Amino acid sequence: KQEVTQIPAALSVPEGENLVLNCSFTDSAIYNLQWFRQDPGKGLTSLLLIQSSQREQTSGRLNASLDKSSGRSTLYIAASQPGDSATYLCAVLNDYKLSFGAGTTVTVRA
Amino acid sequence: NAGVTQTPKFRVLKTGQSMTLLCAQDMNHEYMYWYRQDPGMGLRLIHYSVGEGTTAKGEVPDGYNVSRLKKQNFLLGLESAAPSQTSVYFCASSYNRDEFFGPGTRLTVL
Numbered sequence: 001k002q003e004v005t006q007i008p009a010a011l012s013v014p015e016g017e018n019l020v021l022n023c024s025f026t027d028s029a030i031y032n033l034q035w036f037r038q039d040p041g042k043g044l045t046s047l048l049l050i051q052s053s054q055r056e057q058t059s060g061r062l063n064a065s066l067d068k069s070s071g072r073s074t075l076y077i078a079a080s081q082p083g084d085s086a087t088y089l090c091a092v093l094n095d096y097k098l099s100f101g102a103g104t105t106v107t108v109r110a
Numbered sequence: 111n112a113g114v115t116q117t118p119k120f121r122v123l124k125t126g127q128s129m130t131l132l133c134a135q136d137m138n139h140e141y142m143y144w145y146r147q148d149p150g151m152g153l154r155l156i157h158y159s160v161g162e163g164t165t166a167k168g169e170v171p172d173g174y175n176v177s178r179l180k181k182q183n184f185l186l187g188l189e190s191a192a193p194s195q196t197s198v199y200f201c202a203s204s205y206n207r208d209e210f211f212g213p214g215t216r217l218t219v220l
Contacts, residue, residue, distance in 0.1 A: 046208070
């Protein structure tokens with residue numbers, strides 16, 4: 001059974017600081033890994049999807065790395081802004097099913 | 111394109127009542143999923159479907175039933191609601207292993 005862990009559970013930083021969010025998973029036989037953003041009371045917005053054959057993906061200020069052999073992914077958010085405050089969820093895909101971590105709740109202080 | 115829609119957005123039930131949550135997608139996706147999200151636990155897969163007329167159990171299927179009579183619709187039923195089923199329910203559909211999520215249904219069982 002795939003287990004996905006996200007550390008830390010919560011993070012508070014001043015505006016402008018870079019964010020580093022960690023995700024680990026127990027079964028390395030994944031098809032892909034996805035990072036989502038969730039705002040309070042809202043649904044999930046896909047941020048980045050990394051295929052199992054890729055090492056990283058970038059979109060604007062966001063960069064996600066994947067080390068499948070060690071079961072780790074890291075999401076970097078450069079020059080954080082108050083609008084980046086949200087919960088970030090990591091999910092891995094095995095056999096057409098996603099397994100989610102519990103998320104990291106980020107607060108960016110103005 | 112409406113994407114993935116869920117009906118209703120909110121619902122309050124009494125213990126023992128039944129209800130059906132509707133998920134609809136207009137993207138012609140084969141795969142559809144129902145998840146529940148509880149505080150501090152991320153999303154957990156309830157049931158999923160790999161095509162019209164098919165359904166399969168996920169991680170936490172007890173107390174729920176599903177049907178996929180039409181490709182665009184995936185219904186989640188609670189036959190006899192229990193307080194433990196108080197949660198936020200998310201539906202998703204998938205194309206090429208990239209999942210798209212609905213806005214969620216917030217269900218409270220008293």
